[in-house]
Amino acid sequence: MILGLHHAQITIPKGAEEEGKQFYCDILGLKEVEKPESLKGRGGFWLEVGDRNVHVGTEDGFDRNTTKAHIAYLVDDISYWKRWLEKNGVKPIEGVPIPGFDRFEFRDPFGNRVEMIQEI
Incomplete structure (x- = not known):
């Protein structure tokens, strides 16, 4: 189990x-x-x-930029994270919508795919 x-x-x-x-x-x-x-x-x-x-x-x-593998961080204020990351030079990428969630993705400085997700 x-x-x-x-x-x-x-x-x-x-x-x-x-x-x-x-x-x-x-x-x-x-x-x-x-x-x-x-x-x-x-x-x-x-x-x-x-x-x-x-x-x-x-x-x-x-080449980490070539994979869909990723980690998703559950957050409580998705708007804050989008603004904060943009302020720090990180470009958010809109994800495919999932019912009940607001989310976006980005690549870390090494190319790893990262997702921020908030339950709505």
Whole structure:
């Protein structure tokens, strides 16, 4: 039996951790959490998102702009996030409508597809 979602992982290029932290921690406001000592040598960093984690790993040789794979962050004020991201140079992309939700997408600085979604 699957009990729930423990974490999700996205990737950024090797050596881009500081730029990744600047975007995910400073702009999105997510909290970095300590990785276990046994995994620190692999690069990347972990983020706390509500009661779950997003693991930001590192890998090269992959064009993140070519995939529909994404992570969706549930928010309580979609208009705020659209304005905030635009103010920080991020271009929102309107998503296909889903009944009961307001949402938009964008690409992070590394090409990862990200969705902001709010229940209405």
